[in-house]
Amino acid sequence: MSxxxxxxxxxxxxxxxxxxxxxxxxxxxxLNIKDTNEFIAIVGHTGSGKSTLTHLxxxxxxxxxxxxxxxxxxxxxxTKLLPIRKKVGLVFQFPEYQIFEDxxxxxxxxxxxxxxxxxxxxxxxxAMETLGIADLKDRNPFTLSGGQMRKVAIxxxxxxxxxILVLDEPTVGLDSASKEELLEFLKYLNEVKHISIVLxxxxxxxxxxxxxxxxxxKKGNILYxxxxxxxxxxxxxxxxxxxxxxxxxxxxxxxxKKYNLDIDPYKYDAASAFxxxxxxxxxxxxx
Amino acid sequence: xxSVVFGQYYHANSWLxxxxxxxxxxxxxxxxxxxxxxxxLDVLALLFALAIILVISSKVPIIKYLKSIKMIATLLIxxxxxxxxxxxxxxxxxxxxxxxxYFNLAAGILLLVLFFVLGRLVKKLRLLQFLATLAGAFxxxxxxxxxxxxxxxxxxxxxxxxxxxxxILVRVLILVCMSSCLTLCTKPTDITLGLDKxxxxxxxxxxxxxxxxxxxxxxLRFIPTLINEAFRILRAQASRGVEFSQGGLIKKIRxxxxxxxxxxxxxxxxAADLALAMEARSYIPGHDRTSLYLLKYKAxxxxxxxxxxxxxxxxxxxxxxx
Amino acid sequence: MAIxxxxxxxxxxxxxxxxxxxxxxxxxEGEFVCIVGHNGSGKSTLAKLxxxxxxxxxGHIYIxxxxxxxxxxxxxxxxxxxxxxxxxxxxxxxxxGVTVKDDIxxxxxxxxxERNEIIKRIDEYSRLVGMDKFLDRSPESLxGGEKQRVAIxxxxxxxxxIIxxxxxxxxxxxxxxREVLSVISNLKHKKTIINxxxxxxxxxxxxxxxxxxxGLITASGDVKTILENEExxxxxxxxxxxxxxxxxxxxxxxxxxxxxxxVCQLIFxx
Numbered sequence: 034m035s036x037x038x039x040x041x042x043x044x045x046x047x048x049x050x051x052x053x054x055x056x057x058x059x060x061x062x063x064l065n066i067k068d069t070n071e072f073i074a075i076v077g078h079t080g081s082g083k084s085t086l087t088h089l090x091x092x093x094x095x096x097x098x099x100x101x102x103x104x105x106x107x108x109x110x111x112t113k114l115l116p117i118r119k120k121v122g123l124v125f126q127f128p129e130y131q132i133f134e135d136x137x138x139x140x141x142x143x144x145x146x147x148x149x150x151x152x153x154x155x156x157x158x159x160a161m162e163t164l165g166i167a168d169l170k171d172r173n174p175f176t177l178s179g180g181q182m183r184k185v186a187i188x189x190x191x192x193x194x195x196x197i198l199v200l201d202e203p204t205v206g207l208d209s210a211s212k213e214e215l216l217e218f219l220k221y222l223n224e225v226k227h228i229s230i231v232l233x234x235x236x237x238x239x240x241x242x243x244x245x246x247x248x249x250x251k252k253g254n255i256l257y258x259x260x261x262x263x264x265x266x267x268x269x270x271x272x273x274x275x276x277x278x279x280x281x282x283x284x285x286x287x288x289x290k291k292y293n294l295d296i297d298p299y300k301y302d303a304a305s306a307f308x309x310x311x312x313x314x315x316x317x318x319x320x
Numbered sequence: 321x322x323s324v325v326f327g328q329y330y331h332a333n334s335w336l337x338x339x340x341x342x343x344x345x346x347x348x349x350x351x352x353x354x355x356x357x358x359x360x361l362d363v364l365a366l367l368f369a370l371a372i373i374l375v376i377s378s379k380v381p382i383i384k385y386l387k388s389i390k391m392i393a394t395l396l397i398x399x400x401x402x403x404x405x406x407x408x409x410x411x412x413x414x415x416x417x418x419x420x421x422y423f424n425l426a427a428g429i430l431l432l433v434l435f436f437v438l439g440r441l442v443k444k445l446r447l448l449q450f451l452a453t454l455a456g457a458f459x460x461x462x463x464x465x466x467x468x469x470x471x472x473x474x475x476x477x478x479x480x481x482x483x484x485x486x487x488i489l490v491r492v493l494i495l496v497c498m499s500s501c502l503t504l505c506t507k508p509t510d511i512t513l514g515l516d517k518x519x520x521x522x523x524x525x526x527x528x529x530x531x532x533x534x535x536x537x538x539x540l541r542f543i544p545t546l547i548n549e550a551f552r553i554l555r556a557q558a559s560r561g562v563e564f565s566q567g568g569l570i571k572k573i574r575x576x577x578x579x580x581x582x583x584x585x586x587x588x589x590x591a592a593d594l595a596l597a598m599e600a601r602s603y604i605p606g607h608d609r610t611s612l613y614l615l616k617y618k619a620x621x622x623x624x625x626x627x628x629x630x631x632x633x634x635x636x637x638x639x640x641x642x
Numbered sequence: 643m644a645i646x647x648x649x650x651x652x653x654x655x656x657x658x659x660x661x662x663x664x665x666x667x668x669x670x671e672g673e674f675v676c677i678v679g680h681n682g683s684g685k686s687t688l689a690k691l692x693x694x695x696x697x698x699x700x701g702h703i704y705i706x707x708x709x710x711x712x713x714x715x716x717x718x719x720x721x722x723x724x725x726x727x728x729x730x731x732x733x734x735x736x737x738x739g740v741t742v743k744d745d746i747x748x749x750x751x752x753x754x755x756e757r758n759e760i761i762k763r764i765d766e767y768s769r770l771v772g773m774d775k776f777l778d779r780s781p782e783s784l785x786g787g788e789k790q791r792v793a794i795x796x797x798x799x800x801x802x803x804i805i806x807x808x809x810x811x812x813x814x815x816x817x818x819x820r821e822v823l824s825v826i827s828n829l830k831h832k833k834t835i836i837n838x839x840x841x842x843x844x845x846x847x848x849x850x851x852x853x854x855x856x857g858l859i860t861a862s863g864d865v866k867t868i869l870e871n872e873e874x875x876x877x878x879x880x881x882x883x884x885x886x887x888x889x890x891x892x893x894x895x896x897x898x899x900x901x902x903x904x905v906c907q908l909i910f911x912x
Contacts, residue, residue: 077815078785078815078817078818079785079786079787079814079815079818080785088555091559093555093558093559094555114563115561115563118558118559118560118561119561121559122559123555123556123559125552125555125556125559127586129582129585129586129589130549130552130553130556130582130586131553131556131557131560131582132581132582132585133577133578133580133581133582143560143578144560144561146561147560147561147562147563148561175585176657178681178682179681180681180682189560190559190560193560193561205812205813206681206731206809206812206813207681207840208679208680208681208683208840208879208880209680209840209880209881209883210680210879210880210881211680211681212840212881213881235814235815235816235819237816238884242884275815275816275817276816277816277819277820279884280842280843280883280884280885280909281884281885281888283908284885284888284905284908284909287904287908288901288904288905288908291904292901292904302884303884303885303887303888303891304887304891306884306888307888307891307892307895310888310892310897310901311895311897314897314898314901315897509740509744537740538738540740541737541738541739541740541781544780544782545734545781545782548782589735590734590735593730593732593735593736594735594736594738596690596695596730596736597730597735597736597738598738598748599695600693600695600727600728601727601738601748601749601752601796601797601800602720602723602724602749602752602753602800603748603752604752607752608754609751609752609754610750610751610754610755610756610757610760611751611757612743612744612747612750612751612757612760612761612764614757
């Protein structure tokens with residue numbers, strides 16, 4: 034099953050003038066996101082429409098044109114939105130946007146209660162356990178540290194058991210260890226619980242190391258939708274979308290150029306990059 | 321992100337736009353006071369003509385003014401009607417005789433139902449629709465007397481009450497036109513700047529207004545940002561399954577809390593960050609500051625001052641001497 | 643003489659004991675220093691103490707030999723604080739002005755610089771950070787990188803000689819980071835720069851890296867020695883970057899010294 038956007042045009046300006054001029058904020062010809070095993074990065078400059086795109090996925094925003102199809106059923110004016118909101122869980126950039134209850138447990142179970150799921154509190158505790166914050170359940174969320182608050186926010190969405198978990202720049206402001214911890218957790222959700230993960234990020238290392246698919250946006254248009262490593266082979270695209278190379282890739286490209294090595298510089302981690310390098314260097318010596 | 325433009329300012333190039341904001345503020349204030357002195361419909365009509373001239377010469381599309389009038393139109397019409405109906409002073413002008421029968425009562429109710437049904441289809445010009453419905457219902461009671469009579473009644477219009485209501489109506493119209501003139505032709509920042517410069521001398525009397533004007537300009541800066549944040553919170557809670565259009569009173573209150581708490585937290589955080597940033601950039605409340613902007617009176621400003629003063633004097637004369 | 647000298651600085655929040663638990667350091671004029679550490683290690687608190695935004699519980703801070711004291715109403719103190727500018731993390735929350743021009747002018751107005759000079763400096767410094775074409779734009783129409791550049795211009799315009807960047811690039815997109823970094827690297831050795839960051843790219847710009855953990859300085863030295871010290875990074879709860887891992891693997895395997903040197907140079911730009 035999946036979420037699909039086709040021929041979608043969205044604009045924040047709903048005035049007649051804007052409609053007639055044909056200007057749009059975001060245009061999506063066709064985008065399909067499966068509800069299992071996807072790990073997608075959405076990248077692009079500020080204002081390219083990344084957040085807007087994710088808000089279209091669960092009907093938080095309604096496009097002027099085009100359709101949203103969830104599980105092969107087209108979403109219309111009469112469609113009940115709750116099941117869609119439950120299916121596509123959205124974690125906003127700052128936990129402050131959603132946390133409001135006076136205890137962590139109440140706040141995390143707020144979602145499941147709204148979706149009228151059975152045993153919301155059990156679901157909440159379960160979600161908190163997977164994130165390792167079950168011991169915070171009676172604390173006031175506003176007294177927690179930034180990192181803990183972020184986990185509470187994620188638990189608040191996870192508790193409703195979404196099929197697709199969308200996170201808007203979840204690693205901003207985190208130190209490298211917390212960042213790795215969070216990403217490893219998402220990897221676990223993806224690999225063990227088979228939840229699809231959609232990540233808005235500016236961090237190219239995250240794109241290559243964790244994500245399998247990348248969607249590149251520029252000024253409201255999707256420039257690329259495909260393998261996250263292959264993306265960086267297209268030099269023009271990287272420049273055009275104002276992206277950056279991951280540091281590792283940058284070094285590998287330089288090495289390839291300088292020593293005229295027969296290597297594939299597009300590797301997602303240090304070990305695989307090294308083995309590529311080793312192969313080429315030792316092979317070269319033998320010749 | 322989508323940006324919300326705050327304030328009514330409409331960019332154009334008219335003499336009203338070029339006028340010094342202090343001059344606009346003071347003149348507007350004087351004319352508004354003057355308008356309250358006047359109790360004669362003919363003089364008010366003259367002033368209204370003056371307001372119309374201002375409106376036209378501002379080069380701002382008339383529709384913008386009509387929009388601000390529309391905002392208070394309902395209130396205006398109802399006060400006018402009630403004044404005319406229930407204020408019984410002066411000579412009798414005309415008496416309307418109505419007869420309420422079962423038939424035209426039923427017809428009136430039918431019209432009202434029609435009005436609500438129509439509201440589902442046509443969302444525009446609701447006020448006009450409502451007035452038409454009322455007019456329809458009452459004209460039936462006047463001209464279509466058929467069936468068993470419930471009760472006859474009459475409404476008398478008095479001349480003085482008509483004039484009094486007219487005075488109120490015209491007064492409010494003048495005030496709305498003039499204040500719209502000010503806000504449409506002056507950037508909010510310029511209004512703040514004008515206030516700042518106008519009240520700066522009060523500092524000698526140990527009345528510091530600079531903090532106040534700084535507050536206004538910070539508010540102007542952050543209102544669009546906070547409106548955007550409010551939308552984001554709305555969406556964040558909606559994606560947690562809050563259905564804002566549904567639920568009873570208790571649910572509604574909880575929904576409001578789920579919006580208000582994050583809004584407060586975010587506003588507080590922003591304010592704390594901003595306070596730090598301002599302090600780091602050497603802002604000390606109440607200390608002297610220089611200003612990037614300089615306001616300088618030109619000949620036209622003096623002319624407007626003199627003209628408004630004369631006008632105010634004239635109005636006072638009309639009120640107390642004539 | 644060191645432009646910033648900190649002696650046994652301590653600071654406590656109401657609920658956090660030993661947010662800064664006894665820090666001493668010296669920063670030379672024109673030096674570019676990076677402070678790294680995990681969330682809650684006390685980096686930002688230290689930055690706020692250096693700017694006089696927080697008052698230390700005990701210890702001393704000397705700017706150019708003069709002590710920065712706690713009393714608010716102190717002319718001399720004000721003059722000292724004015725020599726330090728800080729750029730915070732969130733670009734939106736520190737943008738005071740309604741337009742770019744207003745924002746750059748804000749600090750100058752507070753310092754009672756006269757109008758003609760303000761106009762001159764706005765022109766000069768907006769050009770320096772590449773924002774001279776955007777002077778009348780409102781903050782909503784700017785990207786994060788643009789807002790941070792305006793913030794830097796606002797500080798430079800005030801003639802400050804110490805600039806602190808408190809995770810100033812962490813909320814920006816790659817292009818924004820590049821723009822801000824290029825502005826910062828142009829300032830290198832012209833101003834004293836203290837950069838608090840999680841970004842490796844920024845660390846390699848620095849002359850000296852200071853590692854903080856639990857409110858204390860646990861190490862300081864050039865970026866190469868710090869990043870190659872696995873023990874130290876682990877202890878400070880920091881992750882070794884992939885590029886360093888690669889370098890270590892090449893070094894351990896001894897396949898090619900030439901390649902090792904090259905990688906080293908590519909990472910550290912020297």
